[in-house]
Amino acid sequence: MDSRRAGVLVALLVLGGLAGCGALLEETDSLSGPDSLTGDGEHPFAGETVTVAVEGSDRERALAADGLAYWADNATEYAGFDVAFRVRSPGATPAREPDVRVRFVETVTACGDTEFPAGCAPRLNASTGVDRPATVQIRRGLANDSTRLVVAHEGGHLLGLTHTDRPRDVMAHERDLATLPRQDAAERANPWNDSTLTVALAGDGRSRYRSELDYALAYVREGADGAVPANLSVRVVDDPATADVVVRPVATDGCTAGEGSCLFLEGTDPDGDGAIETYTGAEIRLVGVDADAAGWHVASQFVETFHTGDDPDRLDGANARERRGDWHG
Ligand SMILES: [Zn+2]
Numbered sequence: 001m002d003s004r005r006a007g008v009l010v011a012l013l014v015l016g017g018l019a020g021c022g023a024l025l026e027e028t029d030s031l032s033g034p035d036s037l038t039g040d041g042e043h044p045f046a047g048e049t050v051t052v053a054v055e056g057s058d059r060e061r062a063l064a065a066d067g068l069a070y071w072a073d074n075a076t077e078y079a080g081f082d083v084a085f086r087v088r089s090p091g092a093t094p095a096r097e098p099d100v101r102v103r104f105v106e107t108v109t110a111c112g113d114t115e116f117p118a119g120c121a122p123r124l125n126a127s128t129g130v131d132r133p134a135t136v137q138i139r140r141g142l143a144n145d146s147t148r149l150v151v152a153h154e155g156g157h158l159l160g161l162t163h164t165d166r167p168r169d170v171m172a173h174e175r176d177l178a179t180l181p182r183q184d185a186a187e188r189a190n191p192w193n194d195s196t197l198t199v200a201l202a203g204d205g206r207s208r209y210r211s212e213l214d215y216a217l218a219y220v221r222e223g224a225d226g227a228v229p230a231n232l233s234v235r236v237v238d239d240p241a242t243a244d245v246v247v248r249p250v251a252t253d254g255c256t257a258g259e260g261s262c263l264f265l266e267g268t269d270p271d272g273d274g275a276i277e278t279y280t281g282a283e284i285r286l287v288g289v290d291a292d293a294a295g296w297h298v299a300s301q302f303v304e305t306f307h308t309g310d311d312p313d314r315l316d317g318a319n320a321r322e323r324r325g326d327w328h329g
Pocket of ligand 1: 153157
């Protein structure tokens with residue numbers, strides 16, 4: 001990496017970026033059974049061994065059993081009655097329906113007022129009764145601990161608990177959840193979430209660097225010698241607030257001791273491994289860069305977001321004079 005692009009990669013990590021999935025479900029409370037089922041005022045599962053059929057993989061079934069096992073030890077304290085959940089073995093063909101059916105699904109589209117929750121279950125109590133089997137949905141693709149947590153949370157709703165009930169660490173409405181491990185941005189051919197990127201100049205760069213930005217983006221549109229995906233399209237927009245990539249000239253910046261450029265990346269880390277999986281924004285800071293030299297810096301930093309190894313020769317091989325003036329991709 002060229003020393004004039006000193007220091008350059010600073011990742012600003014945005015955690016908890018599980019798109020739409022940071023929140024655990026809102027329970028539906030509309031599952032109503034006949035009142036005659038609840039004549040004694042007891043929860044329909046009170047004192048029962050509740051049979052559970054899981055529709056999912058062996059892993060998911062085991063995690064569901066783990067999550068529900070929480071209540072064998074804790075239902076008395078938090079729900080006020082004893083209960084045990086027994087998950088049926090796969091392939092079992094019992095004569096009667098299970099009490100609860102747990103379905104692992106790609107997407108839980110809605111649950112009550114919450115869109116794209118991690119799970120959904122009816123909140124059962126003495127007055128709702130239960131129309132067996134009660135159906136619970138759990139989003140697939142979450143990491144083991146998150147899956148157990150979501151299952152335990154939904155199990156709490158089956159026992160009548162709300163989001164304000166104890167235990168808070170199980171029943172709270174919003175929790176940070178992690179997905180199964182995903183490929184980090186640095187390993188992905190296109191670490192952005194789509195193949196159309198918008199770019200804006202900020203501050204006094206709008207007029208000063210406009211033609212150099214066009215040179216840089218023309219090089220990117222050509223494929224940057226194979227360093228960016230072939231289907232990538234880039235376009236310039238006016239408003240930096242809405243752009244994927246912002247090019248911002250600054251007089252000085254802590255990111256580099258002298259003249260040069262720096263790249264700041266933002267993204268999400270849904271699997272919680274501490275590395276960004278998908279970029280959501282980038283800022284290329286030009287620190288004291290002459291107008292003529294901006295094209296090479298912008299092209300180099302833009303290509304850098306794709307992490308395809310060494311920069312192409314047209315970037316790395318450009319001599320100092322070309323970088324300062326004649327480099328037009
Ligand atoms: Zn809930």
